[in-house]
Amino acid sequence: MNPQSGIYNIKRRACVTCTKAKCKCLPQTDNLCQRCARLGKQCVYLDLPERKRKRKDDDSRVGVLESKIEELTAQLVALRNGVNNHNGTASSSTIGTASTSISGTASSTEPSSVTDSVPEDSYGDAEPLDAEEPEPEGYHGREPPTTSVLEGISDIVDRGFLSIHEAETYVAQFKSRFVWNFPFVVLPPSQTADMLRKQEPLLFLAVIAATIPSAHAIRKLLADEIMQHITSRIVASSERNLGLLRALLVLCAWYRYPSQRGNVQLVLLLDLCVNMVHDLRLHRLKGELTTDQQRALLGTYWAATCLPRTIDRPTAMRRNKKIDECCQNMATSTEYPSDRCIRPLIVTQSFICSIDSSYKEFAELGADASSQEESSIKLMVGANLRHFESLKATLETELSKCPNSVTNIFHCNMHYINIAIRDLALDDEYISYQSRHAFAYSRSAQSFKTSAFRCSLLWHLLRHTKGLINAYIDIPDDELPQVTIFTMAQICASLVILPRSVSALLKLIVGKHSRTSIPDNVLNEAKAVVDEADYLNLVVRLYDRLRLLIVGLSGQEKGLDVIGTLCCHMSVLASWYAPRVKGILGIDLVSKSPLAAMTPPSIAISDIIAANANANAATLMQQAANQNVDGLVPVGEQQQVFGSYTGAEDGSYLFSDELWSTVLESFSSFG
Structure with missing residues (x-):
């Protein structure tokens, strides 16, 4: 050689x-x-x-090679960080700031404050050339991008669909009014709309979408632009930063368009929030988070636990020590006035989660000691009520420092907590509810169904659901647009729970009496329940308030708006209330109400509910025919079945628990 x-x-x-x-x-x-x-x-x-003796010039040669390697490494880092380093020295910019990739992708306008405030080695996403330790075994793939694929593309302001003056007005409204109902995403007073759209374009679009009226001409265009950001940046390009998380939270909080059956898109946005929290490791980072990071973490927890309960979905996020730490920090924060509202929101929602958890554990035990089941329910309800009373005293002190708009929403929350404590009394009134609590139908369970204690729970449910709806009705007109989707979900749940409570109470009152021979004193008691609920008049009053949010929308546009579809469903649900009462009692005790003033329900919605109801009715009639070779059992000779009401004066009426559950299930997918 x-x-x-x-x-x-x-x-x-x-x-x-x-x-x-x-x-x-x-x-x-x-x-x-x-x-x-x-x-x-x-x-x-x-x-x-051959072994060679080390010569003196070898040291200088190795030194030259090392210096060249260092120079090449510094130039590569400079290229990645978008720094034009003519001298070849290393750049001091940290990875995660705005950069220009080698492929020519433009720099991001939403730098991740997570990577700016926490050392890179705590995330495990430092560049391989800078890492002192080798990559772990099994490492593969490329690093998530730190640049935006939509950088430099003109937005709705550039294209003239929204003037900068309008944008400034909407952003100012968000800062001063909207943030109080969802204090987890705040904008600095000095941040203008022009700065926001350049620094965090998706958050800018989310703020505009939350504040513009439903009938605004650019609403559909705005929704399409938002989804372009989500699909191109978050899904396709896997962008992850705090600005995107904050934008997703705003989109969830004031989600209105498009309305989808089963809340599919809203649930997807919530899942993206939870996944981004995990990707950014906000829930487990060691050391202190920035205040924006803490708000985003708490906001994700609150949103991920609020909505799933009302739409019967599993909760995607649990409370941990990091959440408790951030909650305590926000309680003492003076950075923004709205920070004082964060702890009451987190504490109340955490308490609701603990209620559901305790009831779920009770259901999983199976209640082997069946004779103790009713007493166990009394103990759980009593313990939760005592805990709530002590909690409420603390919350009232904290809420006294908040504006009236926040207090109005918390009145709704207080009623909802009372509902959560007692709603296990409705386990036989709603099919999907059984999937959450799944109480076994033991002998003592049947005893609990007819007990005075359950009757008391139902009366409280009736009054608190009515109180929640009235609390929303009392909100001033100018504050209604600021109400979040989470409060609207509570309203929707109350519209279902109230008629369920009435139905269950009426069945308890009637007991084993035949519908043709109910004593007058029993009818008077049943009438007192119907009058106390005053359900139809309550629905009309609520509908009048909700109409303020859909002014200017056509019939077709209402079907694409969450509030619009809610109004359509309300009229359908109300139309089934009187038949339900009559099906239980045999007579019509529901007073007449101005339902004609309500907008007729959408044909598509009413057809779906009617089709489901007719299908259930046909099935039940076939089952009844199979049980008796001569056909349906005459009304006077029916075997008394608790909770089932069949047959009417004309021989064609059929209204059962299954049919009622179909109506309620159809209403539950309001969005």
């Missing part, structure tokens, strides 16, 4: 055979030694590098 090639000279040493035998190896030819030739063995030589 040539020494100038950079590889050491090769020296002929003893062959393998002579080395093993520890014998002297004398070469006979180039590839054969004398011993192997004499013994007839294969002669193999190994080319081993």
